Amino acid sequence: MPLPMGNLRPGSPRARLRCPSALIALLVAGTLADAQDLRLPNKGAIKFAVIGDMGTASREQGEVGAQMARFRQQFPFTFVITVGDNIYGADSTNDFKAKFEAPYAELLSAGVKFRASLGNHDNPEQRNYGLFNMGGQRYYTFRESKGAGGAVFFAVDSNYLDAQQLAWLEKELSSTGAEWKVAFFHHPLYSSGRTHGSSLDLRKSLEPLFVKYGVNVVFSGHDHIYERVKPQQGVSYFVSGSAGSLRRGDYRPQPFSAFGFDRDFEFMLVEIDGSKMYFQAISRIGQTIDSGVIDNPKSAPEAH
Helix, strand or coil, X not given: CCCCCCCCCCCCXXXXXXXXXXXXXXXXXXXXXXXXXXXXXXXXXXXXEEECCCCCCCHHHHHHHHHHHHHHXXXXXXXXXXXXXXXXXXXXXXXXXXXXHCCCHXXXXXXXXXXXXXXXXXXXXXXXXXXHCCCCCCCEEEEECCCCCCEEEEXXXXXXXXXXXXXXXXXXXXXXXXXXXXXXXXXXXXXXXXXXXXXXXXXXXXXXHHHHCCCCEEEECCCCCEEEEEEECCEEEEEECCCCCCCCCCECCXXXXXXXXXXXXXXXXXXXXXXXXXXXXXECCCCEEEEEEXXXXXXXXXXX
């Protein structure tokens, strides 16, 4: 369920009376300072963030990036997965700088690695952009091996899900011994977004593989909202598609929806600690909008 914002401390009475615009500025600053309430244990071996539909070069994208950097001071995540629409429109060198490198400059300078997947607004050639760490591939895997069994992440290209990619995915899913299997791609299998909604053809192709091979969690975007879906056949699904573009009022809850948020831009922080995955969805101003934990019954908890 949504969690309350922190109390605002707008400043001195003198400042409030002297200048209404100063009051507004102080209210915003107070919100940014006070609402940073980390809800994760901050002790697990694997820590990452999730963003999607972000590459707009908008002021709000920059504010999300700044908020991510602020939270990283408390929660030192080492990588970010993107669920597509990384660069809207033109993607010249200057566009990459404005729509990606500038909003996340502080994270990039700190050595945070971004792992991208492609959205429908992305040029497939983005797979060759070094800072997206795709290795020139439209779909790929990477492993975070800290802890027993670790976690494997599967970046899927949901724009072109052909037989070759499905065969690759099944081979990769069936051959990994990781305790956590995490898939991420653009088009959601379950979504209460009014604009797009659930991708039923993709669900028909991908869900049987996720269930058969024990995928734990799936992150997607495309609808410019945040949504947590009730577990479907043992798989947890999230939509996180409002890190740079937002459709206010677009969340129309469906029976499968556990929680949704469409009132502000957001990103996610995630932590894997043994048999548990903790998550926290955070708004542009630092407000916690959702948080919780996912249990992995097939994973043995780490000793502490």
